[in-house]
Structures are given as C-alpha cells and as structure tokens.
Amino acid sequence: xxxxxxxxxxxxxxxxxxxxxxxxxxxxxxxxxxxxxxxxxxxxxxxxxxxxxxxxxxxxxxxxxxxxxxxxxxxxxxxxxxxxxxxxxxxxxxxxxxxxxxxxxxxxxxxxxxxxxxxxxxxxxxxxxxxxxxxxxxxxxxxxxxxxxxxxxxxxxxxxxxxxxxxxxxxxxxxxxxxxxxxxxxxxxxxxxxxxxxxxxxxxxxxxxxxxxxxxxxxxxxxxxxxxxxxxxxxxxxxxxxxxxxxxxxxxxxxxxx
Amino acid sequence: xxxxxxxxxxxxxxxxxxxxxxxxxxxxxxxxxxxxxxxxxxxxxxxxxxxxxxxxxxxxxxxxxxxxxxxxxxxxxxxxxxxxxxxxxxxxxxxxxxxxxxxxxxxxxxxxxxxxxxxxxxxxxxxxxxxxxxxxxxxxxxxxxxxxxxxxxxxxxxxxxxxxxxxxxxxxxxxxxxxxxxxxxxxxxxxxxxxxxxxxxxxxxxxxxxxxxxxxxxxxxxxxxxxxxxxxxxxxxxxxxxxxxxxxxxxxxxxxxxxxxxxxxxxxxxxxxxxxxxxxxxxxxxxxxxxxxxxxxxxxxxxxxxxxxxxxxxxxxxxxxxxxxxxxxxxxxxxxx
Amino acid sequence: xxxxxxxxxxxxxxxxxxxxxxxxxxxxxxxxxxxxxxxxxxxxxxxxxxxxxxxxxxxxxxxxxxxxxxxxxxxxxxxxxxxxxxxxxxxxxxxxxxxxxxxxxxxxxxxxxxxxxxxxxxxxxxxxxxxxxxxxxxxxxxxxxxxxxxxxxxxxxxxxxxxxxxxxxxxxxxxxxxxxxxxxxxxxxxxxxxxxxxxxxxxxxxxxxxxxxxxxxxxxxxxxxxxxxxxxxxxxxxxxxxxxxxxxxxxxxxxxxxxxxxxxxxxxxxxxxxxxxxxxxxxxxxx
Numbered sequence: 029x030x031x032x033x034x035x036x037x038x039x040x041x042x043x044x045x046x047x048x049x050x051x052x053x054x055x056x057x058x059x060x061x062x063x064x065x066x067x068x069x070x071x072x073x074x075x076x077x078x079x080x081x082x083x084x085x086x087x088x089x090x091x092x093x094x095x096x097x098x099x100x101x102x103x104x105x106x107x108x109x110x111x112x113x114x115x116x117x118x119x120x121x122x123x124x125x126x127x128x129x130x131x132x133x134x135x136x137x138x139x140x141x142x143x144x145x146x147x148x149x150x151x152x153x154x155x156x157x158x159x160x161x162x163x164x165x166x167x168x169x170x171x172x173x174x175x176x177x178x179x180x181x182x183x184x185x186x187x188x189x190x191x192x193x194x195x196x197x198x199x200x201x202x203x204x205x206x207x208x209x210x211x212x213x214x215x216x217x218x219x220x221x222x223x224x225x226x227x228x229x230x231x232x233x234x235x236x237x238x239x240x241x242x243x244x245x246x247x248x249x250x251x252x253x254x255x256x257x258x259x260x261x262x263x264x265x266x267x268x269x270x271x272x273x274x275x276x277x278x279x280x281x282x283x284x285x286x
Numbered sequence: 287x288x289x290x291x292x293x294x295x296x297x298x299x300x301x302x303x304x305x306x307x308x309x310x311x312x313x314x315x316x317x318x319x320x321x322x323x324x325x326x327x328x329x330x331x332x333x334x335x336x337x338x339x340x341x342x343x344x345x346x347x348x349x350x351x352x353x354x355x356x357x358x359x360x361x362x363x364x365x366x367x368x369x370x371x372x373x374x375x376x377x378x379x380x381x382x383x384x385x386x387x388x389x390x391x392x393x394x395x396x397x398x399x400x401x402x403x404x405x406x407x408x409x410x411x412x413x414x415x416x417x418x419x420x421x422x423x424x425x426x427x428x429x430x431x432x433x434x435x436x437x438x439x440x441x442x443x444x445x446x447x448x449x450x451x452x453x454x455x456x457x458x459x460x461x462x463x464x465x466x467x468x469x470x471x472x473x474x475x476x477x478x479x480x481x482x483x484x485x486x487x488x489x490x491x492x493x494x495x496x497x498x499x500x501x502x503x504x505x506x507x508x509x510x511x512x513x514x515x516x517x518x519x520x521x522x523x524x525x526x527x528x529x530x531x532x533x534x535x536x537x538x539x540x541x542x543x544x545x546x547x548x549x550x551x552x553x554x555x556x557x558x559x560x561x562x563x564x565x566x567x568x569x570x571x572x573x574x575x576x577x578x579x580x581x582x583x584x585x586x587x588x589x590x591x592x593x594x595x596x597x598x599x600x601x602x603x604x605x606x607x608x609x610x611x612x613x614x615x616x617x618x619x620x621x622x623x
Numbered sequence: 624x625x626x627x628x629x630x631x632x633x634x635x636x637x638x639x640x641x642x643x644x645x646x647x648x649x650x651x652x653x654x655x656x657x658x659x660x661x662x663x664x665x666x667x668x669x670x671x672x673x674x675x676x677x678x679x680x681x682x683x684x685x686x687x688x689x690x691x692x693x694x695x696x697x698x699x700x701x702x703x704x705x706x707x708x709x710x711x712x713x714x715x716x717x718x719x720x721x722x723x724x725x726x727x728x729x730x731x732x733x734x735x736x737x738x739x740x741x742x743x744x745x746x747x748x749x750x751x752x753x754x755x756x757x758x759x760x761x762x763x764x765x766x767x768x769x770x771x772x773x774x775x776x777x778x779x780x781x782x783x784x785x786x787x788x789x790x791x792x793x794x795x796x797x798x799x800x801x802x803x804x805x806x807x808x809x810x811x812x813x814x815x816x817x818x819x820x821x822x823x824x825x826x827x828x829x830x831x832x833x834x835x836x837x838x839x840x841x842x843x844x845x846x847x848x849x850x851x852x853x854x855x856x857x858x859x860x861x862x863x864x865x866x867x868x869x870x871x872x873x874x875x876x877x878x879x880x881x882x883x884x885x886x887x888x889x890x891x892x893x894x895x896x897x898x899x900x901x902x903x904x905x906x907x908x909x910x
Binding site: 337341342343345396397399400401404405412482531535538542571572573574575577578581582586589 | 657658705721848
Binding site: 077079098099100103104108109111115116117118119120124127128129131132134136137138141142144148151152155191192194195 | 465468469472473474476477479480482483484486487488489490491492493494495501505
C-alpha cells in the first residue's frame with residue numbers, strides 16, 4: 029500500500045468532520061472520493077497532507093508514519109496536493125509559481141545564493157529544466173511568463189496541478205480539479221489527469237462532484253458521508269449500491285453517466 | 287536580454303551620479319542629509335525584505351538598528367576596531383532577531399507583528415534605563431570615526447572627512463543593494479514572495495515557511511544592525527531615540543510610499559520623503575500626522591507605492607506596444623483588396 | 624507584609640484598568656481579526672479629552688468622563704470606517720500598517736494640540752483611608768469599583784442583549800453571521816464604539832492618579848496586547864483574568880524588583896509565553 033489511513037478522525041469543537049476513516053490507496057491506483065457537500069472529503073485531504081492536525085488515528089505513507097508531520101515535510105516525502113478553491117501564487121509569474129514546487133528538491137541556502145556558487149547555478153539550472161518539463165506536461169508553455177492572476181480558470185487549474193507535480197510526487201491529492209469549469213475545460217483537465225496517471229505512473233486521489241468524469245477516470249470509488257466511508261469499490265458497483273444512491277448520487281446522475 | 291541591459295544602464299547612470307555627487311554638492315549640510323538618506327536607505331531596504339517581500343510586519347526595525355548602533359558605539363569606544371565591531375554588532379542584531387523569531391514566527395497571523403512591536407519598546411526602554419551600559423537617556427557620545435584602513439606600502443584610507451564618510455556609506459549601500467538584488471532574484475527570494483502571497487499553498491508545495499520567514503527576518507535584522515553601526519560611527523553620538531519606534535514608523539512610510547516589494551522603492555522613499563519634509567520646514571510639527579494620513583491612504587489606494595505604479599505603467603505601455611506591433615501587419619493585410 | 628498588601632491593592636487597581644482596556648481590544652480583535660495597534664492611543668486620547676473638558680471648559684469629573692466616552696466612541700466608529708473597513712478583504716499586514724498610521728495620527732494630534740509634556744488632571748476625591756496599614760486613596764477605590772462594575776455591565780451586555788449576542792456571534796464566526804443576515808458593517812462599527820468608549824472611560828478613571836502624556840498610549844496599548852495574547856485572542860474572560868494578572872505582576876515587580884523596568888516585565892512574560900505556548904495561555908488552535 030502506498031498510503032494507509034487508520035482510524036483517522038477530526039472534531040471541530042464537538043462537530044465530527046471525519047469519523048474514524050480507514051483508507052488504503054494502492055500504488056498506481058486512480059481513486060475518486062465522492063460524497064455530498066460537508067461530507068468531510070476536503071478535511072480528509074487536509075489531515076493526510078498535514079494542513080490540519082488529526083484528533084485521532086494515523087497515516088502511513090510507503091510504510092512510514094507521517095501523522096502530525098508539518099505539511100512541507102509530507103510534501104517532501106512525495107505527496108503533492110491542490111486545493112479546492114484554486115490556490116496559486118497570484119502575484120507571481122507562472123514560471124515562479126512552478127519553481128516554488130521544486131524548491132524542496134534543491135538545497136542551496138543563503139550563502140550560495142549571495143555568492144552565486146556553482147551549487148546555486150546547478151540548482152537554478154535543475155529548477156528551470158524541471159519547470160520546462162512541467163510546462164510541457166500541463167500545456168502552459170505559451171503563458172510561462174504571465175502572472176498567475178491573469179490566467180483563465182482552466183489554466184489556473186492546470187498551474188495548480190503543475191505546482192504539485194514539480195517535486196516528483198508519488199501521490200497526488202486533487203481537490204475538485206474541475207469544480208466550476210465548463211464542460212470543454214473539464215474534459216481537458218480530466219485528460220491531463222488521465223495522462224498523469226497512465227504516462228507518468230503517478231498514483232492519484234481525486235475529490236470530484238462530476239460523476240460522469242469520476243466514472244470514466246476512476247478505478248475505484250470511495251463514498252464519504254457524514255465523515256464516514258459508507259461504500260467503496262469499482263465504479264459499476266458503486267453506481268448500483270442502493271446506500272450510495274440514497275445518500276448522494278441520485279438516480280439521474282447514474283443515468284447520466286451510463 | 288534587452289530588458290536586462292536596459293536595467294544595467296540605469297544602474298550605471300545612478301552609480302555615476304552617486305560617485306560625482308559630492309563634487310557637485312559642496313554644502314556640508316546637504317552632504318549630511320544625503321549620508322543620512324543612504325543610511326536610512328539601507329535600513330528601509332532591509333525592512334523591505336521582511337515586510338515587503340516576505341510579508342511579515344516587523345515593527346522592531348529601529349530596535350535592531352539601535353542594537354547595531356550601541357554595539358559599534360560601545361565597542362569602538364572601548365578600543366575595538368570599527369571593522370571588527372561593525373560585523374559583530376550586525377551579527378548581534380541578527381542573533382537577537384533569530385531568538386525572537388524562533389517563537390513568534392511559528393504561527394500565522396498577528397503574533398509576530400504584536401511581538402515585534404513590543405520588542406521595539408523593550409529595546410528602547412532598556413536603552414534608556416540600563417545606565418551603566420548605555421548611558422541612559424544622555425546616550426553614548428564621542429564615538430570614534432571608522433578606523434582607518436592601511437593599504438600596505440601605499441596610503442592609509444582615513445574616514446574623518448565628510449567626503450570619505452560619504453563614500454564609505456555609499457559603498458555599504460551598494461553592498462546592501464547587491465545582496466538584496468541577489469536574494470530577490472533567486473529561488474530564495476521567490477520563496478519569500480510565495481510565503482507572503484499564499485502561506486498555506488507554499489507549505490503544501492514543500493516550502494518550510496517557518497524557516498523562510500526566519501531567514502528573511504534574520505537577514506533584515508543583520509542589515510538593520512549594519513546601518514545602525516555605520517550611523518553610530520559617523521554621527522559620533524547615539525541615544526535611545528536611535529532605537530525609537532518613531533524611526534521604525536518613518537521607515538515604514540518611506541517603504542510604503544516608495545513601493546514595498548520593489549528594489550527601487552525603498553531608496554526612492556528614503557531619499558525623496560526626507561527631502562520633501564526638509565523643504566517643508568513649517569510642517570515639521572505635523573510631520574508624523576501627515577505620515578500617518580499618508581500611510582493609511584497609500585495602503586488603501588496604492589498598496590505598491592510609487593515604484594509599483596511606475597512598474598505597472600511600464601507593463602501597460604509594453605503591452606500596448608506589443609499589441610500595436612502585432613495589429614500593424616494584420617490591419618495592413620486586411621485592408622488589402 | 625504591609626508592603627505586600629499595599630502592592631496587592633495597587634496591583635488590583637492597575638489590573639482593573641488593564642482588564643477594561645484589554646476587553647475592548649479583544650472584542651475588536653475577535654470581530655475584525657486584526658490587531659488594533661491604535662487601541663492604547665484611543666485610551667490616551669480619551670484622557671486628554673477629559674483633561675480639556677475639566678481644566679479648560681471647567682466641567683466636573685463625571686460629566687467630563689461621560690463626554691469623553693461619547694467623543695471617543697465616535698472616534699472609534701470613524702477609525703473603523705476610514706482605516707480598517709476598506710482593507711477587510713486584503714491581507715492582514717495591510718491592516719497592521721493602517722493601524723500604525725492611525726496611532727501616528729492620534730499621538731501627533733495630541734502633541735500638536737496639548738504639547739509633548741505631561742499634564743495633570745485635578746484629583747476630584749483627594750481623601751485617603753487606611754485599612755490594615757494599607758493606604759487607599761478614594762480615587763483608587765473609585766477606580767476599582769467603577770472598573771469592576773463596567774466589566775460586569777459589559778459582560779451582561781454581551782451575554783444578555785441581542786446586540787451583545789450578535790457581536791459575539793460575529794466574533795466567533797464571521798461567514799456564518801453573514802449567512803444568517805447579520806449586518807457585519809454595523810456590528811463592526813458598534814464594537815469599535817464600545818471598544819474606544821470603554822478605553823476612554825478607563826483612561827479618565829486613572830487620569831487623576833497618574834500624569835497623562837502623549838506617549839502613555841503606546842505603552843498601555845502594548846500591555847493590552849500582551850494581556851490579550853496571554854488570555855487567548857478574542858476571549859473576554861481571558862482578557863479580564865490576564866488584566867489582573869499583569870496588574871499584580873507589575874505592582875509586585877515594581878515593589879520588590881526594579882521600578883525602572885516595570886514595563887519590561889510584561890513584554891518579557893509575552894516572549895516567554897509565546898515560546899512555551901504559541902497560541903497563548905488559554906488560546907485555541909489557530910487553523
């Protein structure tokens with residue numbers, strides 16, 4: 029197992045957001061996490077990536093416990109993530125946004141920066157090489173020197189994924205990567221996700237509301253409701269699960285996806 | 287490439303003006319104002335690093351300036367060479383910054399601003415009350431000018447004339463600008479801006495935001511201490527007002543009006559505003575009142591200050607220019623029958 | 624023993640004013656999530672208004688106090704409207720800078736109008752009594768009684784009235800409050816009025832005991848911040864308890880250690896507390 033969560037819980041002063049969740053993500057998998065609003069999906073991501081501290085339970089990544097580690101340390105171990113509300117460095121250019129994501133793979137400090145030592149030049153070169161690679165992957169080469177705030181919605185989503193890709197993550201946590209996008213843009217992003225999974229062999233964990241996309245992309249679906257997992261399995265099985273239909277999906281959604 | 291070259295030309299032109307300035311301006315009074323402008327430029331540039339680039343409101347900046355000033359003042363009076371006292375005092379300022387930053391930069395939000403504001407007050411209270419060390423409210427007087435540098439077999443560079451002091455301070459200003467330029471135009475500088483812009487995303491993208499903030503704070507304090515040390519040696523006397531909150535607030539005004547998070551802004555601010563205030567002597571009494579109003583107006587309506595406005599205008603012109611160049615041939619083509 | 628009791632009494636008196644000022648500050652902090660660095664300056668300005676009314680206009684102590692509270696309440700509303708509201712959606716640091724601008728305006732105005740030197744307000748109740756060897760001036764007793772009643776009233780207002788409950792709701796959950804249709808602008812303005820008004824009242828109460836000066840605001844404002852952090856940002860009981868702790872700490876430190884450094888103890892305590900527990904003694908986890 030690449031990622032294992034055991035009994036993961038989070039309370040907000042009495043309110044239970046995530047209730048003792050056991051989650052396994054196998055290497056090479058594309059897993060979708062679905063559920064109604066407020067089901068605790070984003071909180072679950074926040075707990076795994078260290079943005080929030082769990083009130084109970086533990087998380088293991090590649091066999092190593094990562095519970096309670098600071099987010100940047102978890103990122104360094106190989107978990108990249110995006111946020112639900114498009115989070116970018118709006119005041120920076122696209123290239124600099126990406127460069128931030130690679131900082132964890134370089135180590136030149138203050139003195140090599142001031143003296144521009146060989147190490148500093150090597151680090152800068154490596155960063156630029158990786159930026160060029162990722163620009164190619166996410167297809168934003170034309171916009172490389174634009175400010176992030178001037179990008180279109182779809183471009184911003186690509187950039188957010190790009191930042192997470194920079195440090196060669198083993199696992200990507202994508203929180204509603206297509207939320208609020210048009211159908212055309214959604215297809216584009218979902219194509220990008222499929223490529224990351226197939227070509228780059230990155231394990232992906234996806235929170236998504238658009239059921240058609242989930243059914244197409246995901247190999248396995250986990251359904252969350254009121255902070256607990258109420259069902260999990262292959263897309264076809266989930267689509268037929270009466271508990272899931274009752275809790276969330278609704279009949280027309282399933283019909284939509286088939 | 288073209289833009290870079292243009293930037294270099296600018297630097298060269300300003301550099302030549304700065305070199306020639308003491309030969310154009312001969313008034314001792316104006317000379318002193320310019321030296322103060324350089325010293326406060328160093329202080330404002332360093333405040334810019336933590337406040338402008340890293341986005342953390344450090345409000346004890348004059349305190350660190352004061353630590354540098356008292357360090358150099360007391361050490362050189364005790365017979366230590368200026369060239370040892372200066373780096374030592376600047377490092378002391380940096381070390382105190384490190385110790386204060388360690389607990390207060392861990393959390394997001396207001397703790398850091400509040401703590402540094404308190405630290406600024408503590409430093410000025412200590413400067414006024416630790417009479418045996420600091421001389422209390424009378425301060426330290428009779429601080430020697432910087433120790434002469436002996437160049438073997440040739441001449442001895444002395445710093446007791448205003449001209450020599452001018453070039454000394456200019457050299458340190460250029461050193462500071464050079465360091466700031468290298469930091470800002472590097473991955474280190476980009477991570478400062480990333481932390482300011484979106485701390486949570488920076489953290490999730492693998493940036494140790496605490497360490498980034500601490501680094502920015504310590505560098506800023508080092509240069510503030512450096513400016514303070516130079517100030518003590520050149521002015522010859524210091525007092526608790528050398529570490530006062532009012533000084534920090536002045537620099538804050540220079541920084542914001544000049545343009546936070548730009549390299550030119552702090553220098554423009556530290557030069558232009560004192561000169562304007564100097565020429566409006568009758569307003570001296572209302573100085574801090576005007577500054578207060580300016581601070582609120584600038585932060586609400588022009589958050590990137592004068593330099594920000596200039597850059598924005600430049601960007602707009604460049605875009606217009608490009609658009610016109612692209613449209614030109616197309617218009618010509620469409621007009622062909 | 625007598626020195627000890629005397630310092631306890633002085634500490635309680637100091638603590639009472641600290642508690643009022645800190646409650647006002649913590650209310651504003653809870654509502655706006657920005658530290659109002661000018662809070663101590665509002666306190667200082669309030670003292671000067673009372674000074675003006677008593678010495679120039681010749682009004683009585685209590686009339687001047689009430690007038691000062693009213694004026695400062697209005698100043699608080701103006702401050703919120705002009706310096707803070709336009710920056711609400713911007714990064715916090717912008718509001719910090721605006722707050723610095725506000726405190727510069729308040730302090731310089733006082734210096735321009737009344738001069739930089741200290742002033743003295745005539746003591747309306749000059750008598751003293753002695754209990755158990757402790758000298759208590761009437762004015763100091765009045766400070767304690769008035770401050771405690773103000774704290775109780777403020778608590779009643781927040782716990783028992785709709786407006787108070789609304790303020791608390793906004794302080795605890797701004798987005799939620801907006802969703803249920805609370806006018807956040809109105810609540811912010813009212814909170815600022817209360818905060819500035821109570822600060823002015825505290826300043827007027829102790830003004831006859833100490834000399835008032837333009838710089839007293841900065842120091843008191845910072846102590847209020849120390850208290851608010853000590854008590855947990857936004858917590859009213861925390862601010863009250865913290866205010867009394869600091870008052871006693873200072874009186875004891877000033878009495879037994881060094882009087883010159885009595886202002887440093889508070890800040891020393893802050894740095895120590897922040898290194899041990901970064902969210903304050905009673906603070907909640909910051910998300």
